[in-house]
Amino acid sequence: MTQRGPKATAERNRTLDLASALVRGAVAAGLGLGSLTVLVMVVWISSPYPDIGPGGVLRAAAGVWLLAHGAGLVRPDTLSGVPAPVSMVPLLLVLGPVWLAHRAARDAAEPEEGRPRPSRAGAFCAVTAGYLLVVAGAAACARGGSLRPDPDTLVFPVALVVAGAAAAGVWTAAGRPFGPLPSWSPLVLQEATARTLFRDRAEAACRSAAAGVTVLLGGGALLVAVALGRNAGAAQDAFLGLAGDWSGRFAVLLLAASLVPNAALWGAAYGLGPGFSLGTGATATPLGLDGTPAVPHFPLLAAVPDQGPGSLLNGAALAVPVAAALAVAWFTARRAAPADAPRAQAWSARETVRVALLAALGCAAGTALLTAVAGGPLGTGALREFGPVWWLAGPAALAWTAGIGVPAVLLLRLWRLRTPGWAWRRDVPEADVPPATATATARAAATATATAKATATARVAARATAAVVGAEDGEKAEAEAVIGRRRRWWAPWRGRGGAAGDTARGGGAAAPAASSVPAPGTAPDAAPGALVGAVGPGAGRGDAGFEPYDFLPTDPWHENDFREARWASLKRGSGGLMADFPADPADPADPADPADPADLAFPAGPAGPAGPAGSAAPAAPADFAAGRPAPDPDRPGPTP
Numbered sequence: 001m002t003q004r005g006p007k008a009t010a011e012r013n014r015t016l017d018l019a020s021a022l023v024r025g026a027v028a029a030g031l032g033l034g035s036l037t038v039l040v041m042v043v044w045i046s047s048p049y050p051d052i053g054p055g056g057v058l059r060a061a062a063g064v065w066l067l068a069h070g071a072g073l074v075r076p077d078t079l080s081g082v083p084a085p086v087s088m089v090p091l092l093l094v095l096g097p098v099w100l101a102h103r104a105a106r107d108a109a110e111p112e113e114g115r116p117r118p119s120r121a122g123a124f125c126a127v128t129a130g131y132l133l134v135v136a137g138a139a140a141c142a143r144g145g146s147l148r149p150d151p152d153t154l155v156f157p158v159a160l161v162v163a164g165a166a167a168a169g170v171w172t173a174a175g176r177p178f179g180p181l182p183s184w185s186p187l188v189l190q191e192a193t194a195r196t197l198f199r200d201r202a203e204a205a206c207r208s209a210a211a212g213v214t215v216l217l218g219g220g221a222l223l224v225a226v227a228l229g230r231n232a233g234a235a236q237d238a239f240l241g242l243a244g245d246w247s248g249r250f251a252v253l254l255l256a257a258s259l260v261p262n263a264a265l266w267g268a269a270y271g272l273g274p275g276f277s278l279g280t281g282a283t284a285t286p287l288g289l290d291g292t293p294a295v296p297h298f299p300l301l302a303a304v305p306d307q308g309p310g311s312l313l314n315g316a317a318l319a320v321p322v323a324a325a326l327a328v329a330w331f332t333a334r335r336a337a338p339a340d341a342p343r344a345q346a347w348s349a350r351e352t353v354r355v356a357l358l359a360a361l362g363c364a365a366g367t368a369l370l371t372a373v374a375g376g377p378l379g380t381g382a383l384r385e386f387g388p389v390w391w392l393a394g395p396a397a398l399a400w401t402a403g404i405g406v407p408a409v410l411l412l413r414l415w416r417l418r419t420p421g422w423a424w425r426r427d428v429p430e431a432d433v434p435p436a437t438a439t440a441t442a443r444a445a446a447t448a449t450a451t452a453k454a455t456a457t458a459r460v461a462a463r464a465t466a467a468v469v470g471a472e473d474g475e476k477a478e479a480e481a482v483i484g485r486r487r488r489w490w491a492p493w494r495g496r497g498g499a500a501g502d503t504a505r506g507g508g509a510a511a512p513a514a515s516s517v518p519a520p521g522t523a524p525d526a527a528p529g530a531l532v533g534a535v536g537p538g539a540g541r542g543d544a545g546f547e548p549y550d551f552l553p554t555d556p557w558h559e560n561d562f563r564e565a566r567w568a569s570l571k572r573g574s575g576g577l578m579a580d581f582p583a584d585p586a587d588p589a590d591p592a593d594p595a596d597p598a599d600l601a602f603p604a605g606p607a608g609p610a611g612p613a614g615s616a617a618p619a620a621p622a623d624f625a626a627g628r629p630a631p632d633p634d635r636p637g638p639t640p
Helices: 010-046 054-068 091-109 120-144 151-173 187-193 196-230 232-242 246-258 260-272 299-303 312-336 349-374 390-416 440-469 471-483 498-506 560-573 597-601 621-625
Strands: 073-075 084-086 276-278 282-285 288-291 386-388
Touching: 010 054, 010 091, 010 120, 010 246, 054 073, 054 091, 054 120, 091 120, 091 151, 091 246, 091 260, 120 151, 187 196, 196 232, 196 260, 196 299, 196 312, 196 349, 196 390, 232 246, 232 299, 246 260, 246 299, 260 276, 260 299, 260 312, 260 349, 260 386, 260 390, 312 349, 312 390, 349 386, 349 390, 386 390
Parallel strands: none
Antiparallel strands: 073 084, 276 282, 276 386, 282 288
16 A cells, blocks of 8 residues: 555655644643643632632733743733733743753754654744744733733744744754854854864853853852841741732742742842842842832842841852852863873963953853843832843953953963872873874974984994994994984894804804894894894993883794794795795704794895805895895805
């Protein structure tokens, strides 16, 4: 049946995805509205003397749900007959709608199994449109209730809050990428976000700013808790005076809990210095409470300080912005000088200051935004100004975090870069540093050190050769060592036996053949042509960087069994070109020292430059690898 059915086109799949995203947005809004409505209905049912019917409860629940999105409400039934605005948003209620919109957009943008990935822009627009449809229906329902929504606030900030939550959900589904920016953005910003360095610094500044805002909120909540503890009697009286039955007290408790984040922001503004307004004629700051506050009876408002000048205990609230500035400095210093990274990867002082200033600016922007929504008018008279002033709290946060955070981050950077006396710092070896992050100074110093060590070792080996083979050959070896001929590390068995073995084979006391390969007992950085296994004046002592026993071979590559196996493999792969003779024949001159298969592979010439016949240097394996035949002892001519 599936094969005979019509195939879904790409356009139809795209339409289905958009419809699914639209439904997801509407369902998310319906879940939030339904949850709040159920809670309000429970309180209404449990009330012994309700003033309104079920329709009024539903309209009131719709108004409170719109208030949770930032919409302004109007209370028409007042004693004066003038409608009073209610614009203070309980910030704890905002978490539910924002999280639901975020999750709906994230699920709509994620690809499902067996279906193509939907468009991010389409998912964002569909989820936002579906959510706003429910918002429009709730606003129409709440028009005749006791809390009527203000139409001007439905576009800003309600639509902006929903769109921001949906955009965050789509961004999360995409893996939280930082760039590239859209094509309509300025070219300078597009080029900046394309750089990895800019993204790393921006991420560090955002994290530090978030840490500063979090410390400010925590400090403000601590101030409110201490103040409520000191005025626990007044808070209890206000709580019991608002409602006489348990259902009413439960409603007051829920309202107070939803306003706890607002109270924390009020405490943060109080610690920053500007304080908050308690009506048009009163302002509370650490210096004191000026004017006559118009404070309604509410449990959280019992934390407001008394009238008059502030005491030393009120001045202790200034520790909150100091802690926020230190938090910004600490998180910036952790990225500027990591404990598990070498000094080459540490930021410069100018770069550290720049990131700290950006973090301070971000902390100030976040503080201003949060304090702007933490307050709002509660009436048309004295209560039309209620809460912190955002355009004063933001600059105050910038002054505190920049004035204390910048010097603190410089001191922390110097402290974390101190190596002596601090065992917790684990510097990574310079070999593990990526080439892109190593500085030019470190590379130059490492190159100079390696060159000096190689030159010193080469001169030591050349002097050892000069002491044995003569001054003329020694000067030639020293010249070759200074030039820096490439050493041949792939034949360490060529020098086995040392001077004693070569003398025994040659039957005389002539000098052994010079080898271009270091043997055990010779430093690997020794110059080509240095004596193998010889000890001369000044060899291995009195010269920096010369350690003759540091590089002894420990792998089984040079053992007899492995050499025999390699020889058999070469013999099989030669196609019959190699002679059929034993891999390890006995040496008649020295039965205790069997011949090396490498000597059989590269026979020596009749006479070498370093001694008589029988002790000449073998042919270089490089010539054999390049296709040049080994010298024939029966053919006249110089030994290569």
